[in-house]
Amino acid sequence: MSGHPTPETGQSPGGRHLGELKKGERARVTGVDERGVVTTLPEGELERRMIEMGLVEGSQVEVLHEAFPGRDPIAIRVNEHTLALRRAEARAVLVAPAA
Amino acid sequence: MSVLDSALPPRIALVGNPNCGKTALFNALTGSRQKVANYPGVTVERKIGHFVSPLGRRVQVIDLPGTYSLRARSPDEEVTRDVVLGRFSHEDSPDLLVCVADATNLRLNLRLVVELKRLGRPIILALNMMDAAEKRGCRIDAAALSAALGVPVVPTVAIRRGGVQPLLEQIDGAMASDAAESPAPCGWSEPSSRDLRAYHQEVEGLLAGCVADAGLPPLATRRVDAVLLHPVFGLAFLFLVLFLMFQAVFAWAEAPMNLIDGAVSGLKDWVAATLPDGALRSLLTDGIIAGVGSVVIFLPQILVLFFFILVLEATGYLARAAFLLDRLMGGVGLHGRAFIPLLSSFACAVPGVMAARTIENRADRLATIMIAPLMTCSARLPVYTLLIAAFVPDRPLLGGLVGLPGLVMFALYAAGILSALAVAFVLKSTVFKGAREPLLMELPAYRLPNPRDIALGLFERAKVFLARAGTTIFALMIVMWFLASFPAAPEGATEPAIQYSIAGMIGHALEPLLAPIGFTWQIAVALVPGIAAREVAVGVLGTIYALSESGDALQSSLAGALAASWSLPTALSLLAWYVFAPQCVATLSVVKRETNGWFWPAVMFAYMITLAYGASFVTYRVASALL
Numbered sequence A: 001m002s003g004h005p006t007p008e009t010g011q012s013p014g015g016r017h018l019g020e021l022k023k024g025e026r027a028r029v030t031g032v033d034e035r036g037v038v039t040t041l042p043e044g045e046l047e048r049r050m051i052e053m054g055l056v057e058g059s060q061v062e063v064l065h066e067a068f069p070g071r072d073p074i075a076i077r078v079n080e081h082t083l084a085l086r087r088a089e090a091r092a093v094l095v096a097p098a099a
Numbered sequence B: 001m002s003v004l005d006s007a008l009p010p011r012i013a014l015v016g017n018p019n020c021g022k023t024a025l026f027n028a029l030t031g032s033r034q035k036v037a038n039y040p041g042v043t044v045e046r047k048i049g050h051f052v053s054p055l056g057r058r059v060q061v062i063d064l065p066g067t068y069s070l071r072a073r074s075p076d077e078e079v080t081r082d083v084v085l086g087r088f089s090h091e092d093s094p095d096l097l098v099c100v101a102d103a104t105n106l107r108l109n110l111r112l113v114v115e116l117k118r119l120g121r122p123i124i125l126a127l128n129m130m131d132a133a134e135k136r137g138c139r140i141d142a143a144a145l146s147a148a149l150g151v152p153v154v155p156t157v158a159i160r161r162g163g164v165q166p167l168l169e170q171i172d173g174a175m176a177s178d179a180a181e182s183p184a185p186c187g188w189s190e191p192s193s194r195d196l197r198a199y200h201q202e203v204e205g206l207l208a209g210c211v212a213d214a215g216l217p218p219l220a221t222r223r224v225d226a227v228l229l230h231p232v233f234g235l236a237f238l239f240l241v242l243f244l245m246f247q248a249v250f251a252w253a254e255a256p257m258n259l260i261d262g263a264v265s266g267l268k269d270w271v272a273a274t275l276p277d278g279a280l281r282s283l284l285t286d287g288i289i290a291g292v293g294s295v296v297i298f299l300p301q302i303l304v305l306f307f308f309i310l311v312l313e314a315t316g317y318l319a320r321a322a323f324l325l326d327r328l329m330g331g332v333g334l335h336g337r338a339f340i341p342l343l344s345s346f347a348c349a350v351p352g353v354m355a356a357r358t359i360e361n362r363a364d365r366l367a368t369i370m371i372a373p374l375m376t377c378s379a380r381l382p383v384y385t386l387l388i389a390a391f392v393p394d395r396p397l398l399g400g401l402v403g404l405p406g407l408v409m410f411a412l413y414a415a416g417i418l419s420a421l422a423v424a425f426v427l428k429s430t431v432f433k434g435a436r437e438p439l440l441m442e443l444p445a446y447r448l449p450n451p452r453d454i455a456l457g458l459f460e461r462a463k464v465f466l467a468r469a470g471t472t473i474f475a476l477m478i479v480m481w482f483l484a485s486f487p488a489a490p491e492g493a494t495e496p497a498i499q500y501s502i503a504g505m506i507g508h509a510l511e512p513l514l515a516p517i518g519f520t521w522q523i524a525v526a527l528v529p530g531i532a533a534r535e536v537a538v539g540v541l542g543t544i545y546a547l548s549e550s551g552d553a554l555q556s557s558l559a560g561a562l563a564a565s566w567s568l569p570t571a572l573s574l575l576a577w578y579v580f581a582p583q584c585v586a587t588l589s590v591v592k593r594e595t596n597g598w599f600w601p602a603v604m605f606a607y608m609i610t611l612a613y614g615a616s617f618v619t620y621r622v623a624s625a626l627l
């Protein structure tokens, strides 16, 4: 039901996503683009969820913890709260180095 | 017509993000004791309560499951959506919404408030956890926020005495004013990602205008997590906690259990000495005291188990455990979140099955529900403990650090967990095929458990357990006593009288079916009422052996009687049976309710009884061959 509004389709400068950040790295969210991420959810749902959990353009994120094995899932700080998510789905969140 | 005049009390609903303190507020308003814990997804049903406002109005409050959006993704969130939108049958939407927001995390919490404003219904915003917000250095201008949002804003501290006073006054104010105006038409529709971004912008605007400082996330939580969420130490710690929990159930409870045991046999002796020999004395001593007493003994163990669960829930560690285990549980296709319902199932599978509501994907949820009863629930503890006491020598291991009985208990718990994982694996690779739903879970800040809450929680549990012993188990024991005592033995009988009773006949009728797995007729009798409540099996054995006792074979304790009359393979076989057996009507009926039909409970019963029989058969045969 949602198209992809313009802001998140624009590539972030470094072209990185949240799923590839290492522990301790900080970044700023530049967009949410769920295309290319395989989930059980209907189209557009992952994007909406990410926004509802605070992963939206402009949010500051920092990777705090990594689980085992495979450094997955990750716990990240999103502005004032902490969120656990898997790297696979974190790919939908585009990031640029923190300002 | 004003709300005051109408027959029904005005209804208010508590809506907000998960874990923002709605239930704590509900309890503070109504004086109830609904479950409050520090992880998202505690409340999964709507709960209704009443209070009388400062101006003397009787008001109905509805506590709801937490949600990030009215879009409702999982069954618990659907409850919230349906109540708020008035979609529940025979129920209008609430007269007033109290939006509860965690003041330490307004950026996230206000989004839902902005969305709820679209409903066009009267709203009060409660900024809860103001104490924590102040500690973090948040500076929130409530008056400016109220002006900007156009709704009354009140600070609250749900866990402090008097911390809801401002909210109470505001509710009175709102009741008086909105009775006059008719609510605006509902402007809510499912938000698209574009709408959500717009809400987010609105929130950023509100924050810029009204929040001078959003505060820092607590450093303590971060430091603790650096250890507890460490990929290696974190997992090691989690397993240590679980091991300690199961070990403590055995070790800590021993002394109080001996006390209760002493008291029960003292009472029995006293009654036996006071009353004349006859049916009444037998009913009291062999039926009620032996039966109910052999169940009540386990109260200390249940309390130790609940102590651990309550502490884990209150600190905020459960969400961490779900995080740590997500990958490992993913190996069998389960969601990390499934850990939370599964841990509750150690207490009882019924709340465990209900807690699975927070898992939105139907396949993941069903898989979790289907394995929840394999977690060793507290009603199985009596059976395990009794058999361990009878057959496992109390030998200290590792220089007294753990005892052999505690280790066997741990092994039984482990057997339940491992078989649950195996069943999950089979289910997820056959009927419930498919990827797991995404993990997106807030990790709440750690909180020190409040000793008073823990004590109240334990007291509550003790009450429930004793009430059950005093009603269901008591009644079943009386019935069992009659069945085990009548008809009386014929003239010149050589066997103990119970052999000729109805219970004896039932047991002997079932015996051929259960003989291949080594069960005696006494066990067969005990298994039947055990369906109503697992721990009754222990009570029934208590009665049967009390009635079977004859002069020289008199045993002081039930464990002693069992040790004398069962072979070790039989005992092991019964333990194996109890790891799997689906003997609990309450669980089956909650599964029926949660899955809307008899199909899944039937599947559950069939697979569990098959596993139970199979496991007992193998155990009995192998043990008989080896020993």
Ligand SMILES: Nc1nc2c(ncn2[C@@H]2O[C@H](COP(=O)(O)OP(=O)(O)OP(=O)(O)O)[C@@H](O)[C@H]2O)c(=O)[nH]1
Binding pocket: B016, B017, B018, B019, B020, B021, B022, B023, B024, B025, B035, B036, B037, B038, B039, B040, B041, B042, B043, B044, B064, B065, B066, B067, B128, B129, B130, B131, B132, B156, B157, B158, B159, B160, B314, B447
């Ligand atoms: N410091 C502080 N803690 C609070 C306050 N209100 C609630 N808590 C704690 O916050 C945690 C969550 O409280 P709950 O009442 O269970 O939250 P909920 O909103 O009902 O959560 P869900 O049912 O999961 O949606 C518990 O640990 C409470 O003790 C408060 O005003 N101040």
Ligand SMILES: [Mg+2]
Binding pocket: B022, B023, B024, B035, B042, B043, B064, B065, B066
């Ligand atoms: Mg709640």
